[in-house]
Amino acid sequence: MTILVEVGYLVATVSFLGGLKFMSSPKRAKLGNAIAASGMILAVICTFLMVLSGTVPTPNLIVLLVAIFGGTLLGQRMAAKVEMTAMPQLVSLFNATGGGCAMLLGVIEASQLATDTSLSGTKILLLLGLITGAIAATGSVVAYRKLAGKTNDNRKAIVVVGARILLSLTVLLPTAYFVGIIPVPFAVFAYAMAVLSLGYGILFVLPIGGADMPVVISLLNSITGIATAFAGFVYGNKAMIAGGIFVGAAGILLTLLMCKAMNRSLVKVLAGKFKKSSGTEVEEEQHIKSISLSEIAMQLSFAHKIAIVPGYGLAVAQAQHLCGQLLQLLEAKGVAIDFIIHPVAGRMPGHMNVLLAEANIDYGHLKEMNEVNEQMSHYDMILIIGANDVVNPAAETKPESPVYGMPIIKAHESKQVVVMKRSMSPGYAGVSNDLFGMDNCSLLFGDAKDSLQEIINQLKLI
Amino acid sequence: MEFIQTNLELIYFIIFCVFIGIEIIANVPAILHTPLMSGANAISGVIMIGAILMLMQIPPTNYVLLGVGGIAVFLGALNISGGFFVTGRMLKMFKTKK
Numbered sequence: 001m002t003i004l005v006e007v008g009y010l011v012a013t014v015s016f017l018g019g020l021k022f023m024s025s026p027k028r029a030k031l032g033n034a035i036a037a038s039g040m041i042l043a044v045i046c047t048f049l050m051v052l053s054g055t056v057p058t059p060n061l062i063v064l065l066v067a068i069f070g071g072t073l074l075g076q077r078m079a080a081k082v083e084m085t086a087m088p089q090l091v092s093l094f095n096a097t098g099g100g101c102a103m104l105l106g107v108i109e110a111s112q113l114a115t116d117t118s119l120s121g122t123k124i125l126l127l128l129g130l131i132t133g134a135i136a137a138t139g140s141v142v143a144y145r146k147l148a149g150k151t152n153d154n155r156k157a158i159v160v161v162g163a164r165i166l167l168s169l170t171v172l173l174p175t176a177y178f179v180g181i182i183p184v185p186f187a188v189f190a191y192a193m194a195v196l197s198l199g200y201g202i203l204f205v206l207p208i209g210g211a212d213m214p215v216v217i218s219l220l221n222s223i224t225g226i227a228t229a230f231a232g233f234v235y236g237n238k239a240m241i242a243g244g245i246f247v248g249a250a251g252i253l254l255t256l257l258m259c260k261a262m263n264r265s266l267v268k269v270l271a272g273k274f275k276k277s278s279g280t281e282v283e284e285e286q287h288i289k290s291i292s293l294s295e296i297a298m299q300l301s302f303a304h305k306i307a308i309v310p311g312y313g314l315a316v317a318q319a320q321h322l323c324g325q326l327l328q329l330l331e332a333k334g335v336a337i338d339f340i341i342h343p344v345a346g347r348m349p350g351h352m353n354v355l356l357a358e359a360n361i362d363y364g365h366l367k368e369m370n371e372v373n374e375q376m377s378h379y380d381m382i383l384i385i386g387a388n389d390v391v392n393p394a395a396e397t398k399p400e401s402p403v404y405g406m407p408i409i410k411a412h413e414s415k416q417v418v419v420m421k422r423s424m425s426p427g428y429a430g431v432s433n434d435l436f437g438m439d440n441c442s443l444l445f446g447d448a449k450d451s452l453q454e455i456i457n458q459l460k461l462i
Numbered sequence: 463m464e465f466i467q468t469n470l471e472l473i474y475f476i477i478f479c480v481f482i483g484i485e486i487i488a489n490v491p492a493i494l495h496t497p498l499m500s501g502a503n504a505i506s507g508v509i510m511i512g513a514i515l516m517l518m519q520i521p522p523t524n525y526v527l528l529g530v531g532g533i534a535v536f537l538g539a540l541n542i543s544g545g546f547f548v549t550g551r552m553l554k555m556f557k558t559k560k
């Protein structure tokens with residue numbers, strides 16, 4: 001029996017690996033997801049086999065079955081109902097459940113541990129799993145609330161200082177405990193650490209700004225993975241260790257990728273800080289041209305190749321489906337059209353791609369920034385919808401600008417740029433955009449959805 | 463030290479996992495980052511295995527612990543099912559004519 005279970009766990013581990021591997025191509029990603037899910041089911045079945053081979057008290061079994069059934073059903077419901085724009089919230093919420101599970105596991109395990117007999121190594125791992133799980137749990141809940149617009153950024157000194165104090169306590173107290181300075185039972189200490197870490201999770205996410213959420217979600221995801229790995233170590237369960245570590249690695253990798261795409265260090269994102277522009281910023285007078293809807297429609301219909309640069313503003317205006325219509329119309333007229341997507345567009349890594357895919361846009365049209373940046377001059381027109389900082393040429397030309405060094409989509413190198421904007425307000429970084437004053441750039445003010453609808457109507461007439 | 467000695471095999475295993483994990487995920491293109499993240503999120507629900515094992519050790523008369531353990535398993539199951547279902551739903555939308 002044990003051999004069977006061990007082999008099952010091995011197969012599950014390999015399937016996690018294979019599933020993630022298949023995620024690297026849009027064609028096979030669905031299969032990858034199915035493989036990983038089957039691996040998970042197998043791992044759960046193996047665990048059942050192992051548990052049932054011993055004697056199981058009936059109340060425990062009932063609780064177990066009810067919990068699994070309820071969780072599965074609710075998860076399926078939530079997944080089926082969610083709007084694609086709300087995806088970042090949902091992923092945060094699911095992440096919170098994983099972290100919460102890890103924390104509760106640590107708390108109960110600690111209360112059951114025979115204090116003097118067990119190795120201190122096991123206790124350390126238990127505590128680590130508990131602390132990371134708790135941070136991920138409350139941190140994800142706060143991230144969820146922020147993404148859903150229920151909680152605002154809070155950068156008050158008390159939050160920032162409080163977060164630092166709690167962080168140092170979560171590091172110092174366990175050290176002190178294991179050196180032997182704090183003479184309390186392990187269970188009591190574990191409870192205290194759980195409360196402390198839950199508090200830190202909240203304070204840690206509170207000051208972080210809305211557009212930095214892609215970094216935070218990735219990081220929290222990674223922390224949950226690490227918590228899982230710690231717990232796996234406690235049980236000596238390789239499927240748990242491997243699964244946890246893969247998730248931890250994926251999260252860290254995405255976190256760093258997002259930081260790089262924003263040209264900000266992880267520390268600065270976490271501190272909720274911005275690079276202050278050095279020296280006196282000279283406010284240059286920008287000569288701004290506006291363009292009419294009919295002009296845009298006319299030029300689009302005569303173009304050979306155009307591109308759309310979507311930003312979060314597009315998702316806010318719910319205009320992604322209109323982009324899909326525009327694509328069909330222009331394709332029928334023989335115009336080639338690309339969507340150029342910056343890595344940090346949207347509220348989580350890759351979010352914009354999902355939104356456009358939902359609008360029935362073939363993924364062949366979705367281009368990464370680096371794929372097309374060298375061929376910008378081929379585009380007759382680039383429409384920028386709801387994006388701002390990611391197309392600011394100051395990132396390349398002005399060392400004193402706060403956005404300097406950030407990788408951008410070089411829209412200004414195309415033949416013509418049209419920026420759809422609600423108003424002249426600056427983007428998230430709070431800097432003026434040099435692009436708007438350039439000769440080949442014109443602006444169209446108004447709501448992105450209304451403007452797109454009008455362009456589509458006019459195109460139909462042409 | 464003693465701890466490391468008894469768990470040496472696991473420590474090797476962990477180190478290999480870290481490197482394999484990074485290698486595999488490094489190649490995922492930006493268009494699939496969201497499904498990757500929610501899929502990975504679902505995989506981290508494997509923590510439920512630990513919760514099941516733990517729940518079985520709880521004395522059946524300790525109702526408080528049993529309740530807390532049940533919540534832990536519930537959260538794990540929610541994470542797994544929600545994560546995989548939502549990833550599947552997203553991936554279904556990625557289409558191409560070719």
